Each structure stands twice: as C-alpha cells, then as structure tokens.
Amino acid sequence: xxxxxxxxGYKYIDLGSSLLDVVVKQIQSINNDDELKNALAQIVLDNTxxxxxxxxxxxxxxxxxxxxxxxxxxxxxxxxxxGIGFNFKTEKHPGACARWLEVGMAFNYSAIKxxxxxxxxxxxxxxxxxxxxxxxx
Numbered sequence: 001x002x003x004x005x006x007x008x009g010y011k012y013i014d015l016g017s018s019l020l021d022v023v024v025k026q027i028q029s030i031n032n033d034d035e036l037k038n039a040l041a042q043i044v045l046d047n048t049x050x051x052x053x054x055x056x057x058x059x060x061x062x063x064x065x066x067x068x069x070x071x072x073x074x075x076x077x078x079x080x081x082x083g084i085g086f087n088f089k090t091e092k093h094p095g096a097c098a099r100w101l102e103v104g105m106a107f108n109y110s111a112i113k114x115x116x117x118x119x120x121x122x123x124x125x126x127x128x129x130x131x132x133x134x135x136x137x
Contacts, residue, residue: 037068052093
C-alpha cells in the first residue's frame with residue numbers, strides 16, 4: 001500500500017473505514033469480558049485522541065469508553081467528526097482533522113495492534129491463572 005492521503009502534513013495509508021469496522025467488530029465480538037472490551041476501546045481512543053479537534057476541551061472532557069465503545073457525548077460530535085462547517089484549530093492538537101478515528105488508526109496502526117495484542121495476552125494469562133482482575137494497560 002502507498003500513502004494516498006495527507007492531512008496537516010501527516011501522510012497516511014487510507015485503510016478506509018474497513019480498518020475501523022474490523023476493530024469495532026473484534027471488540028464487540030468479545031463475550032463475557034466487558035473489562036477487556038473497554039480496555040481495547042480505550043487503546044483506540046488513546047491512540048486517536050491527538051487527531052481529535054481541540055478548542056476548549058469540552059469534547060475531550062465528554063469522551064469516554066462504555067460497553068466497548070467510544071462515546072463522544074456532545075450535541076455537535078457527529079458534525080465535527082464529519083468536518084461539516086468547521087475550521088479545525090491546530091494549536092493544541094496539530095493533527096486535528098475530521099474523521100479522526102480513521103486517520104489516527106491508520107497513522108498509529110502498528111501501535112494500536114501491538115497494544116491490543118498485549119492487552120489480550122495479558123487478559124488471557126490472568127484468566128488462566130484464575131485472576132479476574134482489571135486489565136491494566
């Protein structure tokens with residue numbers, strides 16, 4: 001694959017929403033382990049947060065993980081995500097752009113994959129040893 005896009009000077013391979021779809025399906029397919037689902041979703045959030053537009057911090061403060069999903073709990077989050085009618089400030093997040101999940105996941109794909117693999121291995125090891133504790137990342 002070759003870079004097909006550039007946003008704010010970041011070149012990225014456009015894996016399309018298929019990468020996001022694959023990760024979401026993988027997280028949601030985990031049965032009976034909400035802590036692991038949340039840990040994996042948190043990995044995605046942590047690795048894409050620097051691409052999320054940041055002005056006053058309201059969106060960032062109202063973003064959280066629940067039931068293995070990233071929740072952007074603001075009335076304007078969808079429009080902002082699609083980039084409709086917004087001019088993104090880049091002082092606090094130089095990579096701020098629309099569709100920040102896809103861009104951040106493509107840009108940080110290797111780190112996300114490694115962190116998710118490690119979280120799953122750790123969780124499996126905990127379950128095998130009888131520990132049911134929280135997943136610590």
